[in-house]
Amino acid sequence: LDADITGSSIPKMFGLDARPSGSETGILPVLSKSGIEIMSMNLLLPTEDEAVIWRGPLMSKAITQFWEEVLWGRLDYLIIDLPPGTGDAPLTVLQVIPIYGVIDVFTPQELTEMIVKKAVRMAQKMNVRVLGVVENMSYLVLPETGKKLEVFGSSRGEGMAKASGAPLLGKLPIDPELARSCDEGKIERYSSDAVSEFFANLVAVLNRKNEV
């Protein structure tokens, strides 16, 4: 569920441009190549670069409809992608949808850290658990030497994990291959050691929580 209504990018990453079809009972999500159900505002626009100039209440209504009127069926997990900040979209998601937990993604800059701490506080205020944090654009592997370069400064992963009271699930590098996969709509074909490690940690956290 792409809850970034005015800047939705999920369909493009998955190479999707089919329109969701409707039935009497609701809207059918669009299936990705590997079988993931997707609903995004961009699937409903005449062209993908059309502007959705909406104030918050309309945005909230769209997110609520994506939750209530889309025929998701039986899912293993519903993943909701949110825009940055603590505005209407996250507030609506936290209020309307029974969220199991939140994953906060940040880049290793003090600036971003401050904004993600706001998001962590928001989750705490609304009694939603933070499952973990992920450091994105953590470093770049230099193509010639294979050395890691921390382009935005030293990793802040451990500090963020401490501040949010949740584990650091992974550190993802800036990877030109990932950028290319997204632009070509082939995100499902992308894999890397860093992503595998992140998924393994995430699965461990979900299994642990399920036991409790």
Add this chain to the structure above:
Amino acid sequence: LDADITGSSIPKMFGLDARPSGSETGILPVLSKSGIEIMSMNLLLPTEDEAVIWRGPLMSKAITQFWEEVLWGRLDYLIIDLPPGTGDAPLTVLQVIPIYGVIDVFTPQELTEMIVKKAVRMAQKMNVRVLGVVENMSYLVLPETGKKLEVFGSSRGEGMAKASGAPLLGKLPIDPELARSCDEGKIERYSSDAVSEFFANLVAVLNRKNEV
């Protein structure tokens, strides 16, 4: 004027933590070290990582107050920093404030390009001119060889300029020194050839527009 209410980062970049003082006639902006007047939601919060969990109408009201009730005095230019997307903040700014023009900032990914095109369309729909476009995180200068590495893929500057009908004002690299300056609150001390070139182009555009 920091119009990113839920993710404001301007005060931190400038190293400011003073509270704006009020008078009978309005709110006084905070002065940066080099004398720039600044108003931001983060200057009004008890701590900088406090979450502003606001729906759109409240956000719009804050932006309107920053415009109407702050005693800006005589300014050369009022620069308004907006969050990404085409939601409440840009809509309020375009509706409430008599904007001279818009500068769109993008990173060289097709994904971002699509979202910035939405912003360009928004400006066009609301009859506000696009003064120019800027490519951010355009490349990284490798520390050992001095070579330019386009980490997010080839530059899309010319294409974006064409799509928005406005000149490409600059291509700014990913620069660890810039990230550090922001984190240390010393953005005003930062300078680079790429930034100087961007400013020269911007001044040329503003002068040309003033002549017309």
